[in-house]
Amino acid sequence: MNNNSGAVASQAFIFDMDGTLFETDTILAGVHERIFRTLREEGLYMKPEPPLEQVLGCLGMLLEDIWTTIMPDSSEAARKRADELMLQYELEAMEAGEGRLYEHVESTLRELKSRGFKLFVASNGLEHYVKGIAHHKGISELFDGLYSAGEYQTASKVDLVARLMRDHDIKTGWMVGDRSSDVEAGKSNGLGVVGCAYAVYGRQEELQDADKLITDFRELLELAV
Structure with missing residues (x-):
């Protein structure tokens, strides 16, 4: 330094x-779980959910780089849907007063x-x-x-x-x-x-x-x- x-x-x-x-992390834990549950329900990503700590470690990257890092074997459709879900679920959580x-x-x-x-x-x-x-x-x-x-x-x-x-x-x-x-x-x-x-x-x-x-x-x- x-x-x-x-x-x-x-x-x-x-x-x-x-x-x-x-x-x-005061908002992402619940959002993270919901994203991957929805991706599984929609048949877009069936592999195990990446650890939350891995997602938190990617914060600061562009979103496309985050998904490529934590879901390297995912389809473009899965990554695009993950973008949509993350925004939707984060906004819903904030509207409910979560996050600080x-x-x-x-x-x-x-x-x-x-x-x-x-x-x-x-x-x-x-x-x-x-x-x-x-x-x-x-x-x-x-x-x-x-x-x-x-x-x-x-x-x-x-x-x-x-x-x-x-x-x-x-x-x-x-x-x-x-x-x-x-x-x-x-x-x-x-x-x-x-x-x-x-x-x-x-x-x-x-x-x-x-x-x-x-x-x-x-x-x-x-x-x-």
């Missing part, structure tokens, strides 16, 4: 969603917003999933943009963050996330990178090139200058 953790003048904070703002943000996320976002920073999400997830979390958890109005690979059809998070920065004329800021794709997206676009060491889905070595590691979301306020 780069030990330069000093604050730099910034316009914006760009956040990953799963494992950064949203504690994904990490501790201190909402209060810290509100404080950053009050200090005049632009806030964004850049996620490799589906559009309605990303926007659904922000809506159901009452934080939509805090963001200047909610960007997802599902909406913009980007091939990588590097491309997604580049588009976000062009659209909003962002020159300086921080990329905040828990996976190597977040580190790469920040570094490739000239941003400082904050690694979320409180997340459990990735491996710590994925964040070794981050400029700062945090174990508490409130530590971001130290960078809000």
Whole structure:
């Protein structure tokens, strides 16, 4: 990890969603079981259900890469249906009040917003999933943009963050996330990178090139200058 953790003048904070703002395992366990039960019922995937831990370990990837990783012998039809089911079941769970943000996320976002920073999400997830979390958890109005690979059809998070920065004329800021794709997206676009060491889905070595590691979301306020 780069030990330069000093604050730099910034316009914006760009956040990953799963494992950064949203504690994904609080919703995914039930969704995971439902997806594979439905795929079996529909005759699309009859092999044993992959372990939930394997799915959680893939968070941060594009969805097509997640299904290819955990269902390498599946058909295109099965993977497409899994996409549809995941979105449907995740939205249903959120509408039922399931799932939660990490501790201190909402209060810290509100404080950053009050200090005049632009806030964004850049996620490799589906559009309605990303926007659904922000809506159901009452934080939509805090963001200047909610960007997802599902909406913009980007091939990588590097491309997604580049588009976000062009659209909003962002020159300086921080990329905040828990996976190597977040580190790469920040570094490739000239941003400082904050690694979320409180997340459990990735491996710590994925964040070794981050400029700062945090174990508490409130530590971001130290960078809000």
